[in-house]
Amino acid sequence: MKVIFERQSLASGISLIQNIVNSASTMPILANILIEAGAESTTIYGTDLESFGRVEMKAQVEEGGRVTVNARLLADIVKLMPEGEVVMDATGNKLTISGGRNTYAMGTMPSDDFPEWPRIEAETTLVLRQADLRRILHNTMFAIPVRDPRKVLMGVLFELNGGRLTCVATDGRKLGKITIEPTEIRGRDSISVILPKRILEELDKAIGEEGEIELGISDRQVSFTLDNLSYVSARLEGTYPKYDAVIPQSFKRTIRIQKTTLADAINRAAIVAERRHHSILLKFSTGQIEIQAQSSEDGTYEGAIETDYQGESFKLAFNHQYLQEIFKVTPDPQVDLKIKDVNAPIVFECESDPQSLFLVMPVRISEIEEAEANV
Secondary structure: OEEEEHHHHHHHHHHHHOOOOOOOOOOOOHHHHEEEEOOOOOEEEEEEEOOOEEEOOOOOOEEEEEEEHHHHHHHHHHHOOOEEEEEEEEEEEEEEEOOOOOEEEEEOOOHHHHOOOOOOOOOOOEEEEEEHHHHHHHHHHHHOOOOOOOHHHOOOOOOEEEEEEEEEOOOEEEEEEEEEOOOOEEEEOEEEEEEHHHHHHHHHOOOOOOOOOEEOOOOOEEEEEEEEEEEEEEEEEOOOOHHHHOOOOOOOOEEEEEEHHHHHHHHHOOOOOOOOOEEEEEEEEEEEEEEEEEEEOEEEEEEEEEOOOOOOOOOEEEEEHHHHHHHHHHHOOOOEEEOOOOOOOOOEEOOOOOOOEEOOOOOOOHHHHHHHHHH
């Protein structure tokens, strides 16, 4: 096999596949990527057996063939090659990589040992705008837990019903939800599937604001196809929690806040917030919000910001980390804070994106008062 690539194009292609590779697997072949040079195109494959990725590359093929090589080493080599052509020449169990006046020789493994690309028969196929999928990922993935014994929470729920696609993620303390309309639906028009965080992270890096992406859903796997790039992933099995049950359907108060102003005050309070629940106290009264935090280890903080709120005084306690995560994903400078009562989940919505909502569970005031007593 002998193939000539443009360095930047090759580096970009490898980056779309590299993170799927499992370098820690007990199967050495899974630390490799497969490079397959055919008459019409050259394709790079990677897998950890749970997820698969492939990208078709423009290249000058002087001699076709297949070779597998360590993904991390190849990525590092190509990244540091000078701009221009990179030549890959495979003979026997050795791959030579040349660029400018630099040459590397690497060992390879038999290409026949590399797992085959899975074939799936989609029960439902959705065509989505890439910009819509980007919004879905932006508005939900922040709520996926870092780790959780409940495996179903380690992904995003995609729920199709009545021509609308609702996507939700939650860690039990915060939640992101968005509803969009696919540009095309083929097959079953009602389906529920949990897509793993890992493959969604790769998609988030690959998609843009233009064009479309095709999502195919089978009984055990999902596929994503856009332009020259394809991914296949196992679904997360299990039943997603009944998220609708925790979203209040009515509210006693709606308060419009200036997001940056409140976020800055919360950052100041967070410096001395108690360490167990990272909790701060917001006291709402006519014309202002008072922000308080204290801990027995670090001291106290009190501050206030102006607001348009007119009404009875009340208090809410929050984990400040959850609030800041919500503020990072809401698109508008002003956010509507919707309150049923001080112990119910608090909903955040934006005027420019009525199809989305964000939710945070408040900390119980009794826990804050206990911390104050300790101080």
